[in-house]
Amino acid sequence: MTPAPYLRPRRLRATPALRELTRETRLHPRQLVLPMFVREGASEPVPIASMPGVVQHSTDSFRRALVEAAEAGIGGVMLFGVPTAKDARGSGADDPRGVLNAATAVAVAEVGDALVVQTDLCLDEFTDHGHCGVLDARGDVDNDATLERYAAMALAQAEAGSALLGLSGMMDGQVEAVRAALDDAGRSGTAILAYSAKYASAFYGPFREAVDSSLQGDRRTYQLDPGNAREGLREAELDVTEGADVVMVKPAGSYLDVLGALAATSPVPVWAYQVSGEYSMIEAAAAHGWIDRRRAVEESLLSIRRAGADAVLTYFATEVAAWLR
Structure with missing residues (x-):
């Protein structure tokens, strides 16, 4: 039996122009944030073997990549430091001359207007045990002692010029x-991005x-269990109550249900x-050669946006x- 004319949704898929005109979700460069790694003392970029195309930057390559990102029109950069020395309390994290705070000042000077x-x-890059906080006498992460370190980090990062602190x-x-x-x-003008629903992934x-x-051990005592969706929403609600300006779901692709519900x-x-x-x-x-790279990249990001993300790291x-440009 031939369907009635008004039951033919394929009409809107007939041409590239129609598909583009009726697309519900789009990507825009300003919705994208680039995570970047800066290695203390590096004279040249250091490739990351498990992440082809991504490097630990030297200061010079960092500057070049910042300019490239600004010219591409993305929304922002999220900076991570890779220090040469670590200790139990992550002393380098709030050192004004430490790698992350120094890199922040460079980024602000280079592209802060764009x-x-x-x-x-977070302390994990700076601690010799690799945990996101300081440890107590039993070797467990001490929540409240860690908050004191986070407060010190926040002041150092704000002083270096960071516009948004990613509490991960x-x-x-x-x-x-x-x-x-x-x-x-x-x-008070420094904004907070709360990694609210961050799963032990x-x-x-x-x-x-x-x-x-x-890292020694794992982070299951403070990151969320992968089976818990409601807990992620509760964490986000608490963070908003405490003053978060933006909340985050991490990872994205395996937690689109949490992302959609939160959005x-x-x-x-x-x-x-x-x-x-x-x-x-x-x-x-x-x-x-198992997938079309560009299509897979675009589809993966579009699905995150479609689920409700306002921006994607x-x-x-x-x-x-x-x-896109």
């Missing part, structure tokens, strides 16, 4: 502690290489992080922005 310069506020450590009360420290220091593997992680109810912008493992899977499959940011 991009939102953002910084990772998943400590209880971290947003409130950082917001109070910033406000008390006259830094297998997809962080390549990132550990990217930051030369010293439907959040009073603040919701972002998502397409993490290192998601990046590396696409690169590996494309290198073997992705290692593809600069490249995709160039495609």
